[in-house]
Amino acid sequence: MTFDERRVRNRNTAPIGLGPVVYWMQRDQRVQDNWALLYAATAAKERNVPLAVVFSLVDTFGQTTYRHYDFMFKGLSEVEVTLRSRDISFFLLRGEPTKTIPAFVAKYDVGEVVVDQNPLRFTNAWRSKVADLLPVRLTEVDAHNIVPVWVASQKAEFAAYTFRPKITRLLREFLTEFPSLPEVATLPRPPANDWEALLDAVKTDRSVAAVSWIMPGAQAGRKALRAFCAERLSGYDIGRNDPNENAQSNLSPYLHFGQLAPQRVALEVRAAETPRDDRDAFLEELIVRRELTDNYCFYTEEYDQVAGAHEWAQKTIAEHAKDVREYVYDRVALEAGATHDPLWNAMQIQLRQSGKLHGWCRMYWAKKILEWSADTQTAITNALYLNDRYELDGNDPSGVVGVMWSIAGVHDRAWNERPIFGKIRYMNFAGAKRKFDVAAYIERWSGTPATTLFS
């Protein structure tokens, strides 16, 4: 198998040793359609050395809660079973990767570690430290983006319109079918993990419950993709803007946990027999908008700070810093959904209960946090906290950019100036009422009859 080397970069200059190749799985938690695993298997086969997969489990990262661990563990248990069926050993390590990965490398005399790509600060810090500590090569493969983030563009893009032509041009080369996984030798198989017991033991915040509307795992992800293509892709272009419709794909949790490859989704959607407008609208979100979020986090050190925003946005934010806010809610009030706005409160209830807020609602939800916060940085921090704590797809570059787009104008342009928002795009209740049946939405999520609200 020939491997496109543009998907790969070295994280250190240490030599490749003679021992096994290990894939340190992090973001891309799947066996099929995984460029990092394919790269590691190809390297092992070429060198005639064993291959193994390791996952280093920490008890807490980002704003994760029991909800995320439940989804992730069910996916990882499937990874373990699938790897076993292909005779590839899977090792679950417990603790900070900065300790577990070097120790594993020493124990098995590993010759090369391959890791997948994630631009978020905390996981990237792990990779940097592990790269420094390892006596052998740490190789990073972008298995999450269709076009590797460092190939798509060499800088933080200004907006979707500057990124679109670049990534579209490269799709001819990168949006290809996946090769099959080569057969290789493996390390001695460790005992299978008891994932139920692990889930019971993990020291995570259990106050955010697991959700049952979505089945975790790679198989369930592929099933959901097929069902979406067959039943809902047709009509997506128009329907996705109505929060009362089930018109979005609901694939983001699978994409976030790497249980489904974006490249697989793009290939299936491209081949679907549905109207062109629907396919194009979906691929714009999946490819241009989603991969732009990795671009932003990859090239912007202060990606969750006002300092990460465009110059025009920083200027307008500074100019409106002292504007009087009619309502100011702290994190506790926001988290409880205890504001004066019944629509926002219903959204917060949906977020807390279901772990997935509709795409349009996410914008309104974040913009109101800007309107009701003492300052813009507090708004960003609180919105990200709530997003990452409750959204099943949270702790992701798409969440960072969603919040930064809504609150700090990232990838957006300047709009008409108004109090508090300055030139940041504004959204309000009247606009929501024009867009969809707000009363039905509120009644559904907060149980408050519409007549009480609008009389």
Ligand SMILES: Cc1cc2nc3c(=O)[nH]c(=O)nc-3n(C[C@H](O)[C@H](O)[C@H](O)COP(=O)(O)OP(=O)(O)OC[C@H]3O[C@@H](n4cnc5c(N)ncnc54)[C@H](O)[C@@H]3O)c2cc1C
């Ligand atoms: C304030 C705010 C917070 C957000 N937080 C997250 C988050 O934590 N995690 C997350 O994955 N997405 C986030 N988004 C982006 C987007 O809302 C979700 O990806 C989308 O609603 C997920 O539902 P879906 O899979 O049904 O989307 P679909 O409409 O079916 O879209 C298909 C895929 O395209 C991608 N996509 C769609 N819309 C966007 C977008 N605006 N930006 C980037 N990629 C997009 C996603 O990967 C999505 O799964 C956020 C947006 C905003 C405004």
